[in-house]
Amino acid sequence: MRIQRALARAGVASRRRAEDLVAAGRVHVNGAVAATGQSVDTDADSITVDGTPVVQPVGFHWIVLNKPSGVLTTKSDPAGRRTVFDLVPPRPGLTYVGRLDYMTEGVLILTTDGEAAHKLTHPSGEVERTYVATVRGDGPAAVRAGRNGVELEDGWMQPMDIAARNISRGLWELEVTIAEGRTREIRRFCAALDLAVERLVRTRFGPVSLGKLPSGATRPLTGRERDIILAIAQ
Incomplete structure (x- = not known):
């Protein structure tokens, strides 16, 4: 397989970001600087990024987190703020599927299948949220x-x-379904409609719904959810 795909599968980075790592000379295969588009055998070749070995996962791990407000969707934060990775069990290659902004809550899927994560968030996938x-x-x-x-x-x-449901005078619950994931899209959409957002929750990503999962808690994907997710990511 191509080197960028191998890096994505291992959860190192998205394929686009993996291409940048290769172009920057930070990736080595069997001790030699890798070339963009180079074919590798993940069972036989030694691949490193910045000197750190890349370990290909044996089977992929999928979980869903009910992300709380005030938590960053990122690997780490220089300012020391909490990230979603502080809320989930540590696992090599774990990455998130579709970023949620700092104050937004709800469904956040995490997986060790970096390639599937990339496909699920690419605009061409048109996964409903x-x-x-x-x-x-x-x-x-x-x-x-x-x-x-x-x-x-x-x-x-x-x-x-x-759709909208009235809660009290001047206060509404607005339910919006989209099939893309641009930065702060729902918040900007609401602003364009002269609405002030007090709380925002993602209740569904593809077949995965929030249900009664407590804030900050995780659960594994069900077999049905996983089958549908993998079919979308083909």
Whole structure:
């Protein structure tokens, strides 16, 4: 397989980031600097990144975390803030599928299958994601306008589905389903609809729903969830 695919499978980086690592001369195969697109045998070749051996996983691990607010979706933070990796059991090659911003809660899938993680988050995959935003503003007007789509700084955004439920005077739960994952997309969508977001929760990613999983807790994917996820990632 190609060197960048081997690095992605091992959870070192996405394929695009792996290509950058190879181009920077940070990857070695059997002691020699690797070349972009080079073929490797992961069973026989010794692969290192910055001198650290790359270990290919034997079988892949999949879990879902109910990410709390105030936790970063990143491997580490120079400022010492909590990350999602502080909340899950340590496992070599573990990476996340679809970043959630610092204040957003809910479904976050983690896996040791780096290649599948890349495919699931690539725009061509069109994996559905559902969010519930607690917002202040005119919920019905936002739904009417939102169904027609809005122009964001990075292009047009039109949800697959949108609905609002009144909680109290001026306070609504806005449920939005999309099939892409641009940075802070739901928050920017709400701002474009003149809604102030008080809380944002991702309740579903593909076949994986939040259910009653407590905040900060994890569970393994069910067999059905895993089968569907792997079919999407083919």
